[in-house]
Amino acid sequence: MDFSTLIQILDSTLRLATPLLLACLAGLFSERSGIFDIGLEAKMLVAAFFSAAFAYSTGSVWIGLLAGIAASMVFALIHGVASITFRGNQLISGVALNFLASGMTVLVAQSWFQQGGRTPSLIGGARFEPITLPFADAVRDVPFLGPLYSDLLSGHSILVYVALLAVPATWWVLYRTRFGLRLRAVGENPAAVDTAGVSVIGLRFAAIGIAGLLCGIAGAYLATGLQAGFVKDMTAGRGYIALAALIFAKWRPWYALGACLLFGLLQALSLRTDVVDAIFPFKMPVQLLDSLPYILTVVILAGFVGKAIPPRAGGTPYVKER
Amino acid sequence: MTFMRSILGAAATLALVAGTAAADPAIIFDLGGKFDKSFNESAYRGAKRWAEAHAGTFKEIEMQSEAQREQALRRLAESGANPVVMTGFAFGNVLNEVAPDYPDTSFAIIDMVVDQPNVRSVVFSEHEGSFLVGMLAANASKSGTVGFIGGMDIPLIRKFACGYAQGVKAVNPDAKIVSNMTGTTPAAWNDPVKGSELTKAQISQGADVVFAAAGGTGVGVLQAAADGGILSIGVDSNQNHLHAGMVLTSMVKRVDNAVEKAFTDGPGFETGVMVMGVGNGGVGFAMDENNGPIVDANWKMAADEAAEKIASGELVVHDYMADNVCPALQF
Numbered sequence: 001m002d003f004s005t006l007i008q009i010l011d012s013t014l015r016l017a018t019p020l021l022l023a024c025l026a027g028l029f030s031e032r033s034g035i036f037d038i039g040l041e042a043k044m045l046v047a048a049f050f051s052a053a054f055a056y057s058t059g060s061v062w063i064g065l066l067a068g069i070a071a072s073m074v075f076a077l078i079h080g081v082a083s084i085t086f087r088g089n090q091l092i093s094g095v096a097l098n099f100l101a102s103g104m105t106v107l108v109a110q111s112w113f114q115q116g117g118r119t120p121s122l123i124g125g126a127r128f129e130p131i132t133l134p135f136a137d138a139v140r141d142v143p144f145l146g147p148l149y150s151d152l153l154s155g156h157s158i159l160v161y162v163a164l165l166a167v168p169a170t171w172w173v174l175y176r177t178r179f180g181l182r183l184r185a186v187g188e189n190p191a192a193v194d195t196a197g198v199s200v201i202g203l204r205f206a207a208i209g210i211a212g213l214l215c216g217i218a219g220a221y222l223a224t225g226l227q228a229g230f231v232k233d234m235t236a237g238r239g240y241i242a243l244a245a246l247i248f249a250k251w252r253p254w255y256a257l258g259a260c261l262l263f264g265l266l267q268a269l270s271l272r273t274d275v276v277d278a279i280f281p282f283k284m285p286v287q288l289l290d291s292l293p294y295i296l297t298v299v300i301l302a303g304f305v306g307k308a309i310p311p312r313a314g315g316t317p318y319v320k321e322r
Numbered sequence: 323m324t325f326m327r328s329i330l331g332a333a334a335t336l337a338l339v340a341g342t343a344a345a346d347p348a349i350i351f352d353l354g355g356k357f358d359k360s361f362n363e364s365a366y367r368g369a370k371r372w373a374e375a376h377a378g379t380f381k382e383i384e385m386q387s388e389a390q391r392e393q394a395l396r397r398l399a400e401s402g403a404n405p406v407v408m409t410g411f412a413f414g415n416v417l418n419e420v421a422p423d424y425p426d427t428s429f430a431i432i433d434m435v436v437d438q439p440n441v442r443s444v445v446f447s448e449h450e451g452s453f454l455v456g457m458l459a460a461n462a463s464k465s466g467t468v469g470f471i472g473g474m475d476i477p478l479i480r481k482f483a484c485g486y487a488q489g490v491k492a493v494n495p496d497a498k499i500v501s502n503m504t505g506t507t508p509a510a511w512n513d514p515v516k517g518s519e520l521t522k523a524q525i526s527q528g529a530d531v532v533f534a535a536a537g538g539t540g541v542g543v544l545q546a547a548a549d550g551g552i553l554s555i556g557v558d559s560n561q562n563h564l565h566a567g568m569v570l571t572s573m574v575k576r577v578d579n580a581v582e583k584a585f586t587d588g589p590g591f592e593t594g595v596m597v598m599g600v601g602n603g604g605v606g607f608a609m610d611e612n613n614g615p616i617v618d619a620n621w622k623m624a625a626d627e628a629a630e631k632i633a634s635g636e637l638v639v640h641d642y643m644a645d646n647v648c649p650a651l652q653f
Contacts, residue, residue, distance in 0.1 A: 008526045012519055019515075116358040118538075121545070121564065226515050228545050231538045236513035271516075271523040273502065287506055 003144075005275060007151050009268050014156065015226060017264025018163045019044065019235075022218035023242035024249065024256045025170050026211035032174065032251060033207030034187040034313040038094035039079055040215055041239025042101035047072040047219025049105040052119040052230035053112060055126040061224050064126065068223070069216030075101065076212030084204050087317035098239075106232045119223075119230040128157035128225040157225040159217055166214065170253040183207055187311035190318040200318045244297040250308050263293045347372075347585045348381035348403035350394055352410030356384050360537070360558045361577060365409045365432070368578030372585040380585065391416045399424040404589040407581055408432070411478075417441060428591050430584040432577060433478075435595055442593045444580045448478070449485030450632050451573045451605030452533070453639045454625045455555050456489020458607060459531040460497050461621040462553055462570055467498040469529035470651075471520050471543050473536035474510040475503040477643050480653060482535040482557075482573075484642035487651035493624070499651055500524045504539050514542025521546035521554075531555065531570060544569060553616070560608040567616060572608040579603055601633035 023040045030037040047068035055064025075097055082093040106117035113119055136154035139146045174180040182203055186193045190200045222238075223230045245263055249255035269276055270289035277283070300308050349369050351362045369380050381403050383394045395416060398406050405428035408417065414434040421429055421438040430442040437443075459468045470486055472479040483501055490497045502520050504510035517539035521532055525547075532547050533555040534540035540557060541564075547554035548565040556562065556572035563569075580598055584591060598604020607625060609617065631637035642648050 005526070008523070012522065016515075016519060110355070110357065114357060116355060116360070116363065118541070222515055226518060227542055229541070231512055231514050231541050233509070233512045234514055234538075236509045236516065267516075268519070271502065271520050272527075274500075274527060290505070 004147070005272075007147050009265070009272060009275065010152050012268035012271065013261060013264040014152070014160060015264075016267045017260045018156075018160045019218045019222055019226075019238050020242050020245055020263055021163045021257060021260040022166065022214045022221070023239055024245045024260050025166055025253065026214035026218070027243055027246045028170065028249075028251055028253065028256060029183070029207045029214070030211040031246065031314055032187045032311055033183050033204045034190060034311055034316070034318070035079075035083060035204055035208055036090040036094065036315050037079065037208070037211060038091060038239075038243060039075065039097035039101075040211075040242055041235050041237070042094070042097040043072040043075045043212060043215035044219040044222065044235045044239055045101040045105055045233070046075055047216040048223035048234055049109060049119070049219075049230045051216075051220035052122060052223040052227075053109070055122055055224050056113075056119050056229070059124070059126050061122075061126050061128055064224055065217070065220045068220035069213055072216030072219060073209060073212035076208045076215070080205050080208045083317060084201055084208075087319065090315055090317075102233055105230070109230060109232070117232045122224060122228040126224070127228050128159060128221070130155045130157055157221070159221040159225050162217060163221075164257075167253050167257045170256075174253065179206075184311075187313050190313050191321075194318070194320065200320075204318075241293055244293050247308050247310075248293075248297050248300050250300075250306070251311065262296075266290070266292050345402055345404050345589060346378065346380055347588075348383070348398045348401075348406045349581065350398065350406070350408040350413070351382065351384045352408070352412060353385050353388075356382070361575075362409055364559050364575070364577040365407070365581045368581030369407075369585060371578065372582045376586075378585075388412075392420060395420045396423075399427045404428060405430055405584055405587075405591060407584050409577065409581075410434075428589050428593070430580075430591075432580055438593075440593060442584065442591060443595045444584075445595060445597055446575050446604050447597060447599035447639075447641070448573070448575065448605060449481050449488075449639050449641050450600045451575065451607065452482045452485030452535075453489035453492070453632070454600070454607050454629055455533060455571055455573045456486040456491075457493050457625045457628060458489075458571055458617065458621055459486070459533060459553075459555060460490040460493035461618065461624065462616075463494075463497065463529075463531045465528045465530045466494060466496060467500060467528040467530065469521070469524035469527075469532035470499060470501040471517060471524070471532055471534045471536055471539070472501070472503045473505075473539050474508060475506050477646065479503065479535055480648065481642040482533075483653075484648035484651055485639050486533050487648065488639055489628075491650045492628070498528070500527050500529050501651060501653070504536055511537035511539060513539050514545070517542030518546035522550065525550045525552055533557070533573070535573070556608075560610065562608055562610050562612040566612040569613060570616060571613055574606055574608045576604055576606070599632070600629045 027037050050071035051064040051068030054067035055061045079093050082088040083090040109117045133154035136150035140150040186203045194200050245259040249259040266289050270286040356366050357363050407430045409432045411434040417436050421441050432444045435443040470483045487499045521543045530552045534543035535557045544554045544564050548568040553570040555570050558575050561572045
């Protein structure tokens with residue numbers, strides 16, 4: 001395997017890891033506040049559809065992005081009303097949203113565009129074009145670092161950089177702000193937060209709102225950045241892989257980046273059977289690479305490599321003492 | 323009681339009479355839905371063409387879930403619809419149980435073999451059509467490397483890949499064929515993002531023509547190929563218009579012809595296995611104004627010649643599903 005092949009694989013890794021990373025951070029905010037969220041898939045899917053639909057109708061990808069975020073926030077709000085306000089089961093609400101998104105997007109797409117549950121292909125300004133970072137062309141010929149910068153880091157759509165910047169931002173919000181301290185506290189011991197006179201419900205709604213925002217960006221990236229349009233069920237289980245990455249990362253932002261890049265790398269490797277055959281001395285089935293994220297997560301959960309302890313108040317609705 | 327019985331009897335007679343009077347043909351669409359731009363839509367076009375030509379009407383049902391299959395089939399058969407045509411291999415088991423209960427109704431199933439006396443099983447020789455587009459791909463390729471991207475890794479998709487590889491090798495024995503499957507679960511039919519990444523991976527391995535036999539995933543393949551400046555080949559229905567000038571051709575499966583023929587043959591049609599191949603217009607490659615400028619006349623002529631040879635039996639394309647091995651491609 002030569003250097004340029006390595007760059008190609010890492011390039012693919014970055015593209016595949018971006019939606020995982022955004023969804024993973026969304027889950028991180030939500031679960032850190034004590035709300036389990038298996039509806040990441042649903043939020044990404046509605047965002048993918050509405051971003052593609054509005055980008056096509058208006059010709060502007062930015063309006064599409066806003067529409068995608070709005071749709072994802074609406075789904076987050078439904079999850080919030082069901083599981084925070086009415087104290088319903090968070091897992092059931094998430095599953096219900098997943099089904100709703102899968103059916104609703106196709107139905108709306110069919111009655112809107114009559115293309116078998118797809119949106120028409122996006123062209124021109126209705127898509128996120130790759131952007132070239134400054135000096136990318138100038139430093140291309142520098143050995144080693146040049147290709148690393150101009151082929152690997154440069155040339156992605158802007159949402160990739162947004163996702164990468166979201167990691168330090170999440171770290172800063174969670175660990176360096178008052179809001180973050182309260183958010184982490186509400187996921188561990190909501191009664192203590194309530195005693196301190198801070199609204200548990202308000203904090204949890206804020207957390208799932210942020211989750212909605214991040215999932216919205218992830219969905220818009222799938223439909224308008226990586227692809228040029230919506231296809232039914234196009235998230236293809238990425239929301240669940242993001243959840244696995246969240247557990248793998250033990251609910252920490254920087255670890256989340258590492259986990260998502262690792263899972264992205266495994267996915268990217270499974271696309272290159274020629275490279276896989278060259279690396280491993282034996283015949284490595286690509287299906288094994290595809291399932292490695294889940295296997296690794298089970299290993300972590302079983303406690304073989306450190307311990308994954310979820311936020312203590314996760315999954316239980318908060319009931320104020322009377 | 324007697325009165326009740328006579329009323330019931332009268333109702334039953336009436337129902338029987340009504341049933342025989344309305345011997346409209348019926349069609350059942352599978353889960354993809356009637357307007358899936360592909361398989362089911364093609365079936366719908368065939369039914370509509372029959373209705374226009376014969377000034378007739380037909381009944382139709384779209385499947386919404388797995389559990390509905392048997393119910394829908396029985397309901398249509400009991401309503402007197404004849405013949406009943408269904409699209410998709412998933413009906414196989416259900417039809418095998420239901421068909422003996424309605425010996426006077428003729429059934430036709432597409433893409434599956436059901437061994438019952440009143441069932442016509444329509445299967446397509448996808449390997450022959452894939453062979454032809456493989457020839458075009460090898461001719462159009464400048465790098466000598468072509469790609470294949472399948473959806474879910476099932477024998478049917480390997481049949482596509484194997485026919486394609488044979489066609490490529492027939493034109494250029496030294497050609498390299500990069501073959502990938504999207505996945506091993508049904509999600510592989512609807513993962514355009516992975517389709518795009520696979521296409522980019524194949525481009526970096528030198529492929530300059532890719533054939534997508536992958537359902538919704540193919541949308542991503544065709545998109546990435548157009549973005550990456552290489553040619554792609556569509557599947558099932560004519561997809562040349564999706565990226566005009568960038569889609570070399572499409573391997574078309576004429577489900578519409580199969581449906582129209584079943585409707586035209588009417589109740590009591592000839593049953594057994596009916597193979598739709600290159601010879602009887604079942605499969606082929608699509609030519610229209612979108613790909614006319616990029617397909618060289620010589621390439622088309624070579625493919626047409628091969629089609630004639632396949633039709634006459636002079637050229638035999640190996641069918642992967644016959645023995646689960648492929649002479650031209652390693653899976």
